[in-house]
Amino acid sequence: MYYPYYFDPTYFLVIIGVIICALASAKVNSTYARYDQVRNHAGITGAMAAEQILRMEGIYDVQVMRVSGKLTDHYDPANHVLRLSDSTYGSTSVAALGVAAHECGHAIQHARHYVPLTIRGALVPVANFGSGISWPLIIMGLFIRGEMSTLFINLGILMFSLAVLFQIITLPVEFNASGRALKILKNSGMLYESEVREARSVLTAAALTYVASAASALLQLLRILILTGGRRNDDE
Template identity: 70%
Template structure:
């Protein structure tokens, strides 16, 4: 039996995904807020820590810049720029240094030719295209009554699958960047052992947001497959 979109039992999968993401986001925000009030013994800012870590790894062609926003930190492999946000750039907390070190982990991955990062970068245009075209195809397939409606639905599901694949490939990239960051912070003595443990809590909470995002995307994909199959039946 087919249920109209937004009025079918499978919508519970979407709601589960939303709840998972909200919980992960709340955990991340509370953890970062807690340790953003703990000043590191080194007194280094996120910017200073990032530059020191990059130079220690022999990386001198990556710029560290400021980017507006809160926790909008990221590494851009195309322009080799590491961007740190308001919560990180000029802050001296263990949370700020941990996030800066995590982004350095991505720069190190890039410099060392880390395969999952290369795969993720290659998937970016495919995932963006899939995300933009998936729902129009699915909606067309749902409102049409012709024999081609199933084709549109199937194409929409395949396009959305590309975006889900990107989310899944992102997980090992993020986990590895955090492992690199924690190892370097411990080895350099930039953070004391107790500060490294606090930083690990921040990065673990951040990793949970990626896990939640992937889980939510998988649940959405499962829902779309169920809808597609119900139309076929």
Template identity: 65%
Template structure:
């Protein structure tokens, strides 16, 4: 017996598709904005790593190393080793995009130096979020295979595990927005950038922040899908 195609369609896939579209749109916006301002040279002529050194010095931070890391937009600050790593697209570039990204990572170093609470919370959530994202679906699948109390227990554990990953995404948002705010303020007050250049930098950092917002939104939609799926199973 043949069943119509819609008979097999899982409506919760709409949430997955929506999450993918949101992430793709944010990623495309980030790439186009970065590429646009990577072709605009900053008036100071400072490279990304020179700008990072200057920003850290003006913030009174002298114990952070600046290193080059392979890749494109792989820039990050490692609070465990106090190392600021700048990607190939940032390290030796004198563009507005490169200086802005480098200053943003310095913002994380400033957060670390000042004991910024959301950063500390995010750091403590890293192992739990990694564990949660790894175990969530296996626990849910086991719960779907069992019946009765065993099923309920595994489904709840799976939802809890995935919720930890979602919580990490949410805590990341204020951390990233705050780091960008710090970067913009110090670039303007130090004279490293002119006011009109600051506007371009804000666009680059704003586009980068959208990728984190999109990631959080996608995770929330995925969590909602899991709740709907497990709710249908319980009924």
């Protein structure tokens, strides 16, 4: 059903998505803050751990660099650069090692040609374009009549679905990177067993943010389908 001139009850789906994302963000921030105060027994920094992990995995073409901000850590596959935030690079906390190892997990995925990572990389430009053009196409479809209306709406839904697909394919990529990280931290002896459990808590909380983003995107897609369903049926 379409609600053009009065309160849209499907907006509750957006609110639910926002709440889910807010809760996930609060969880990761509180968990990170907790274990950011726990120093690892070896006293090694996030940067040192990253360098060591990459060498252990036989990866010598990835540079570890510092990037400003907090939890802005990421791996740049295009330039073979692992960027660690201010809160990770020089920190000796268990949280910092967990985050650094996680980003190394992405570098390892890249070096080993991990298929989901390859798919996600291919989806990046499509997802960015789709998320930006989807709503303009849908709105245009709602304001015109006839077959062109259905065409624009369906095209908009397709574009948004590609953005949702990107969110979904991100989940196995992130979970796999965390799994690799925890295994390396444990087997290398960088962290004690108890410290590995603490690092797992940090990475699990971080993973929840990706789950929340995917859930929010799915709710948005559901809202679009509800809003446009009646209009598409009328035009058929």
